[in-house]
Each structure stands twice: as C-alpha cells, then as structure tokens.
Amino acid sequence: MILRAFKENSNKKYLNNLLSKRKVDVMDGKIESLGIILNVDELADFDLFRAIASDLKVHPNNLKVIAFSSNEKDEFNSWDLCFNPKDFGWRGYIKNVELQAFLNTKFDALISYYTHENLELKLLTASSKAKFKIGNLQTDTRLNDLIIKTDIKEFEVFSGELLKYLMILNKIKNEQ
Template sequence: MILQGFKENSNKKYLNKLLSKRQVNVTSSKVESLGVILNVDEFENLDVFRDLADLIHVHHNKLKVVVFSESKKEALLSWVECFNPKDFGWNGTVTNVELQSFLNEDFDMLLSYYQEDILELKLITAASKSKFKVGVLQADERLNDLIIKTDSKEFDVFSKELTKYLTILNKI
C-alpha cells in the first residue's frame, strides 16, 4: 500500500514535469487526424466520435480512440483500445504496447473527453504528441489548448461548440 502511494507521487512528478515543458503552438493547419481519450466509466457512447469525425472532415482511418476504465467492460470495447491503472509503472512509464503506439502518434487534434480527476488520464493527455489538445473542463487547465465547458453527458452541445471554435480557428 505504501509503494502504491510512492508510485502515484512519482507519476504526479512526471506529469508536472511534462506540463512544465509543454509549449503551446497553435497553428491554423487543418485537422486531418483525430485522437480521442475517453473515460468509458463517465461516457459510454463511442459511436458519437465517428459522427464527430465526419462533422470535422476526418476520415475514419485517421480516427483513433483509446478508452480508460477502472472496471473493464469488454463487451463495450470491441473497436477501441482499453487501458486501466495497471498499464502504468513508475515515473509515468506505459506498459501497454497499444497505448504507447497511441502516444507516439502525432495527431492533428487530441480530444480528451473526461471530467474525473484521474492521474492516468491526465498522464496520457500530457504525454501525447498531438499538435492541438481539446478537452472538457477539468481540474488541471494546463492539459489542453482549448477547453469547452460542458458536462460529459451533453455531447451534442460539446460537438456544436467544438465545430464553432474549430471554424473560428480555421482548423476545418
């Protein structure tokens, strides 16, 4: 139990290190690839992200979704990668190969669709090599470039606001 606390502290230090090194460089380049980090314990409808990809003109082969679940729901997760707290080691190391390949991918936009303050979700958001990061309101505002303040259950409101701001920023 004590080791778990030390592991969590080392991961928090790593997260703070990532966020302090982060340089925001928002350009007007178009969004052609989309990565989604989702807490499936908060929001279960995965098909809406395909609809969102269509709305912002991202091909389905350029959409990649990874979901976090503390209680794995295997039947729900047929077309996405799933990760949980056991996929993380000390100092922010990722032991899941699929999750590591997600982190290595350079998405044009990363969508962090979660509100709960879970360290592993924040680590994945911070470690992503995405050029532009968008999320719903979270405890740590340093994670995202654009924050849309909606409840995670109100995806249609989030989708409308996202397309509005992406249009303003000349990204779609």
C-alpha cells in the same frame, strides 16, 4: 498500499514535469487526423465520436479512440484500445505497447473527453504528441489548448461548441 502512494506521487511529479515543459504550438493546419481519449466509466458511446469525426471531415482511417476504465476486468470490444490502471508504471512509464504507439502518434487534434480527476487520463493527455489538444474543463488547465466547459452527458453541446471554435480557428477542412 504504501507502494501505491509512492507510485502515484512519482506519476504526479512526472505529469507536472511534462506540463511545465510543454510548449503550445498551435499551427494553422487543418485537422486531418484525430485521437480521442475517453473515460468509458463516464461515457461509453463510440458512435458519438464517429459522428464528431465526420463533422470535422476526418477520414475514418485517421480516427483513433482509446478508452480508460478504472475497472480492470472490463473488456470492451468496440474500442480500438481499452486500458486500465495496470497499464501504468512508475514515473509515467506506459507498459502497454499499443497505448505507447497511440501517444507517439502526431495527431492534428486530440480530444480528451472526461471530467473525473484521474491521474492516468491526465498522463495520457499530457504525454500525447498531438499538435492541438481539446478537452472538458479540468482542474489543471495546462492539459488542453482549447477547453470547452460542458457536462459530460451534454455531448451535443460539446460537439456544437467544438465545431464553432474550430471554424473560428480555421481548423476544419472546407467542403470539396
């Protein structure tokens, strides 16, 4: 129990260090690749994210979704990758090779779709090498470049607002 508290404090320090060093570099490029981090305990509908990728004109090969579950026994076959708290070590260390590969991918955009305050999800969002980070309102606003305040179950509202703001920011590819 004490070791778990020390590990959590170590990861919180690592997260704060990542966020304090973060430089926002919003480029004019269009979104061609998309990464999605979601909490499967809050929302478990993969097709919603395929639809949003289609609306953003992201090719299915350039879409990668990872899911988090606080329940370590759950197996989700429909996800590209599902992870749990056991995949994290001390000081932000990621034990899962596939999860580390996701974080090292330089997506044009990353959508962090979760609202529960979860240290592991925050670590993933902060550690991602994505160029533009989008998410729901969190207590720590340093995590995302674009924050859309919606209820987790109001996905249509989130999707509509996301498309509206990405058009304003000129991030969506034009029809060809």
